[in-house]
Amino acid sequence: MGSDICRLGICGLGTVGSGVLNLLATQTEEIRRKTGTTISLVQIGCRRPHPDCDLSSTAVSKDIFDLARNPDIDILVELIGGTDIAKALVLEAISNGKHVVTANKALIALHGDELFRAAAAAGVQVRYEAAVAGGIPIIKAIREGLVANRIEWLLGIINGTSNFILTEMAREGNHQTFEQVLAGAQRSGYAEADPSLDVEGIDAAHKLTILASLAFGLPLKFDMVVTEGISTLTLDDIRFADELGYRIRHLGIARRKEHPDQTEIELRVHPALIPQAHLLAQVEGVMNAVMVGADAAGGTMYYGPGAGAAPTASAVLADVIDIARGNGSPQQEFTDDTVDAYRILPIEEIESANYLRLGVHDRAGVMARVTTILSNHQVNIEALQQKDVQSSDTQIIILTNRVREGDINNAIDELEALDDLTASVVRIRLVGLPPE
């Protein structure tokens, strides 16, 4: 493009769509001043009426596919969410020569490769800054700011709802369980009525998929991400972690390891104990932060609000303006020959140190039985503490050395077969910073 007027069509008028409308209304003049480009909203597509939005000056269509075919639209902004209709809409827009800007992380994580191929063939861009970490320009930082680097790892707090729940559970004097904090977050709008996408780690896995694809130049591998959420964490775990000098954060981790003829990639999303003094441990509430380990730039971090109407609208419009300015980069940052050299590590081969919590009956010999099993599976104990909870029950907290996931899982299976245990073993991985 590079023209002085950029004609926009927006599909979807939910939270983000309304945010984009509001930001456009206040910022059109400032954007023109900064960029020499006027953003002109040509058409809105929304299936339901929106009496709260002033749509009097813009054409509105109930059929969003009208926008994908409207020859007066240069850029289609997809904010309807979901994956099936959104995918069809985006493909239709691309086939009609339109650029696409989307905030839809599931769409990109699941169907991005197909969309990028179609866009490359049509000579248009599909951009998705708003899909990861809200208003933080993390896609731009990785794709352009760090373009001269080999990126070694990514580590991020990329789900605001989970982080809000974890920091609320840990807040001094609060003593609210996961379920209690979640219920409060749902009442105040920080969590969805169906919270599973957030608290089970799926939303974070979508985002990690996108970040890792960009950082390492590999296809989108959502189905290969090891995904665990925070719904099983207890106040005991948060307290014991604190006493050991850690905080619990829900992290997305991607790491590359070079071998002579192969590149191994780790992709995982799970709660983790991280040292209290680390920057990521200071990230509280609904904030997001992504650290990027790069060979030349070193470790850089990007922090800010990870969601919300205005931050997400900021990212959507940044993409729109980049397209209007004629800025872009190749859609697909990998080629088939390099992709073959990548191997995504199966979970059994991932190594980490671990926090274990065992509820046991306070009986003679229990400690010996536990430590023998760990030792038999090459799990060394770095620290061990016994916590009395009730008269006849005891909690044993163990920090292990760095072990293969397969070994620790076998050890846990064997521990859980003991009749000493009062409950399943709780296991939370430790993540070193950087995660090497």
Add this chain to the structure above:
Amino acid sequence: MGSDICRLGICGLGTVGSGVLNLLATQTEEIRRKTGTTISLVQIGCRRPHPDCDLSSTAVSKDIFDLARNPDIDILVELIGGTDIAKALVLEAISNGKHVVTANKALIALHGDELFRAAAAAGVQVRYEAAVAGGIPIIKAIREGLVANRIEWLLGIINGTSNFILTEMAREGNHQTFEQVLAGAQRSGYAEADPSLDVEGIDAAHKLTILASLAFGLPLKFDMVVTEGISTLTLDDIRFADELGYRIRHLGIARRKEHPDQTEIELRVHPALIPQAHLLAQVEGVMNAVMVGADAAGGTMYYGPGAGAAPTASAVLADVIDIARGNGSPQQEFTDDTVDAYRILPIEEIESANYLRLGVHDRAGVMARVTTILSNHQVNIEALQQKDVQSSDTQIIILTNRVREGDINNAIDELEALDDLTASVVRIRLVGLPPE
């Protein structure tokens, strides 16, 4: 440009220049894979021989102006430092239709407006990501990532040497004074032989000038930045700040305040007490961090190594690649009509809370005399502590309310006229986060 080969000339082979050479050598293939662009180094200009660099495959000229005239060069990378020759070199390159990439913060802060005008007239770009905060893509974040925002304030740790000295002075059990830490930093290469640019705040003022110009769309106003360094800070101040719940950081602060017919801008660089729990207080050693307060995206932060050969080279090459990809944005982000509406606040009108340390003789009535003077100048006391240092001397630590700089300065002048004082009054501003 947008072509598949980008022809580079590099002037200056110091730390950064060597870093760019090294990064080019290892990353040319990865950059081609990511971007479809091959970076080809055509000529190097350096006045001194560099036996440690392998220059056998590249043309070398002792006259750097050869490169500014070489028709085979698309982009001239200016890494010679200084301002006079660098300015002439850049202007010559621009007049010959070359894009320019520079890491030279002084050049941009002092002569940027002139260079940008020349570049705009010639239809080329002058880019300077490497001039601020090393490998952190902060220029890109402000100019492109947050382009749809009105930026309200910036707050940054933008001089790694000062931050290294402050965190070393505060390190538990270290007890080294400013002078001792500085001497150590000079021995280990973290500080220059002449450290004044860093420790007197001038380097930070250069960077703040550049950031504020971009963020607020105003011309470069280096001579309007209130600039104070860290050379007068003592271990006492760091300890007392700690006891009060603060850490001392050297900050660059830019803030805008809208009035009906005028925009007021604060530009200042000085040490400040900031709350211990804040993210910026966790930024240690030579690391940099910049927080940006924007109306839509909210408060975002960018963190990483602020200097060094490899991080700076990463930023230089990011600029080179953007130009090669054909990406850019208008050179000058302000227009004359908007500039007239800006007023840079003189120091007397800036408001802040303050930490005061007064060394006094332990005499009857001294506290009354001190508090009366403060009260007479509308300075209210939020907290006051008396610290016994030696038998007959006392230190009084005072935290004031938010007051105008003019008032607190008058109060300090009057305090220093008392014969109760054993030394000049130490004053360090408190900075709230966000700085509003």
